Amino acid sequence: MAIRNLLNRSFVAGARFMSSWFRNIEPAPKDPILGVAEAFLADQSPYKVNVGVKCAYHNDKGKPVVLECVREAERRIAGNQFMEYLPIGGSIHMIEESLKLAYGDDSEFIKDKRIAAVQALSGTGACRLFAAFQQRFHPKTQIYMPVLTWAKDAGVPIKTFRYYHPESKGLDFPGLMVDIKNAPDGSFFLLHACAHNPTGVDPSEEQWREISSQFKAKGHFPLFDMAYQGFASGDPERDAKAIRIFLNDSHLIGVAQSYAKNMGLYGQRVGCLSLLCENEKQAVAVKSQLQLIARPMYSNPPLHGALVISTVLGDPELKKLWLKEVKVMADRIIGMRTALRENLENLGSPLPWNHITNQIGMFCYSGMTPEQVDRLTNEFHIYMTRSGRISMAGLNTSNVGYVANAINEVTKSA
Numbered sequence: 001m002a003i004r005n006l007l008n009r010s011f012v013a014g015a016r017f018m019s020s021w022f023r024n025i026e027p028a029p030k031d032p033i034l035g036v037a038e039a040f041l042a043d044q045s046p047y048k049v050n051v052g053v054k055c056a057y058h059n060d061k062g063k064p065v066v067l068e069c070v071r072e073a074e075r076r077i078a079g080n081q082f083m084e085y086l087p088i089g090g091s092i093h094m095i096e097e098s099l100k101l102a103y104g105d106d107s108e109f110i111k112d113k114r115i116a117a118v119q120a121l122s123g124t125g126a127c128r129l130f131a132a133f134q135q136r137f138h139p140k141t142q143i144y145m146p147v148l149t150w151a152k153d154a155g156v157p158i159k160t161f162r163y164y165h166p167e168s169k170g171l172d173f174p175g176l177m178v179d180i181k182n183a184p185d186g187s188f189f190l191l192h193a194c195a196h197n198p199t200g201v202d203p204s205e206e207q208w209r210e211i212s213s214q215f216k217a218k219g220h221f222p223l224f225d226m227a228y229q230g231f232a233s234g235d236p237e238r239d240a241k242a243i244r245i246f247l248n249d250s251h252l253i254g255v256a257q258s259y260a261k262n263m264g265l266y267g268q269r270v271g272c273l274s275l276l277c278e279n280e281k282q283a284v285a286v287k288s289q290l291q292l293i294a295r296p297m298y299s300n301p302p303l304h305g306a307l308v309i310s311t312v313l314g315d316p317e318l319k320k321l322w323l324k325e326v327k328v329m330a331d332r333i334i335g336m337r338t339a340l341r342e343n344l345e346n347l348g349s350p351l352p353w354n355h356i357t358n359q360i361g362m363f364c365y366s367g368m369t370p371e372q373v374d375r376l377t378n379e380f381h382i383y384m385t386r387s388g389r390i391s392m393a394g395l396n397t398s399n400v401g402y403v404a405n406a407i408n409e410v411t412k413s414a
């Protein structure tokens with residue numbers, strides 16, 4: 001009896017302790033994009049348009065797309081593969097193809113085995129893995145991120161460098177160069193390789209050359225966040241230009257690749273993190289450490305997306321089809337930029353809209369104020385985040401005129 005009482009008492013005390021485990025946890029702040037999506041779904045208007053959607057391509061009918069090269073790869077894979085674990089570092093074949101895309105088909109760095117590379121959980125996972133690597137091997141360092149950027153909070157302290165210039169809705173190139181120069185020698189920087197998210201503003205080739213040479217002078221390390229190779233201009237080679245410039249200037253670099261947008265494999269979570277090292281021995285060591293970090297996080301990466309990518313990129317015919325399909329997506333987005341701008345100009349908008357076509361990729365940073373965005377939503381049923389960022393994939397030939405008219409209405413008296 002005495003023992004049971006004692007047990008009961010300790011059970012009650014334990015339960016009280018347990019019940020306090022989550023008591024102090026406040027709800028996380030709501031992602032503004034989710035709020036936009038919810039409000040859009042609740043709106044009953046037949047005219048409603050969602051240009052705040054989370055970074056996913058839709059076709060001209062407003063529908064998600066699965067590329068034909070992917071469908072064909074799936075047909076070839078179906079019933080043909082075991083479902084064993086991949087190695088911690090992922091699919092060797094997928095990594096080989098990814099390196100060719102990022103560093104060039106005939107890259108001497110690939111031949112010399114100077115690149116440490118592992119399959120990653122899409123672009124986010126690749127950046128996160130790099131952050132963990134940086135934390136472990138350079139624990140006192142920070143990473144410089146552009147103002148603005150798409151995500152933060154990877155555990156490494158963040159510093160910022162100037163990037164977007166609100167007045168011109170373009171690049172603050174002088175500010176960017178000063179900030180690169182003023183950062184302590186040997187700093188880590190995150191650079192968007194192409195189609196900057198959220199602004200759509202990229203440096204020109206000449207500006208990339210200057211950035212590269214300033215990086216050289218300062219001994220900075222660039223991690224290229226490349227989520228849109230091929231999706232920006234329609235040509236994967238052209239979209240890798242910044243990386244090629246840095247490689248020509250003999251930098252050591254990192255690249256975080258994603259196949260979410262350029263192959264439409266959003267939900268498959270497949271990408272690649274690669275670090276160019278000084279020699280093969282270093283690359284072997286770095287890869288082994290990346291694997292050591294990945295092992296307790298997720299053990300090994302998912303198989304299906306890796307099979308799709310290696311099937312598509314490893315077969316000359318399917319690769320050709322992919323190149324054609326990625327260009328169709330990029331061209332549609334570029335076409336929507338032209339249509340939006342032309343519509344606004346034809347409506348006699350007193351404002352300049354050349355930034356719509358100067359910017360590139362999934363997003364247009366329109367320059368509209370939060371109040372103007374509120375009017376778009378309340379009066380015209382057009383949904384986007386209050387930053388004024390338009391997800392170009394939400395526009396199509398049926399709604400671009402309506403959206404242009406609404407934008408003109410809310411901005412003409414600005």
Ligand SMILES: Cc1ncc(COP(=O)(O)O)c(C=O)c1O
Binds near residue numbers: 226260
């Ligand atoms: C520049 C950039 N990098 C990386 C990502 C991450 O994408 P994912 O993790 O889906 O590959 C995004 C997503 O929108 C992005 O815009």
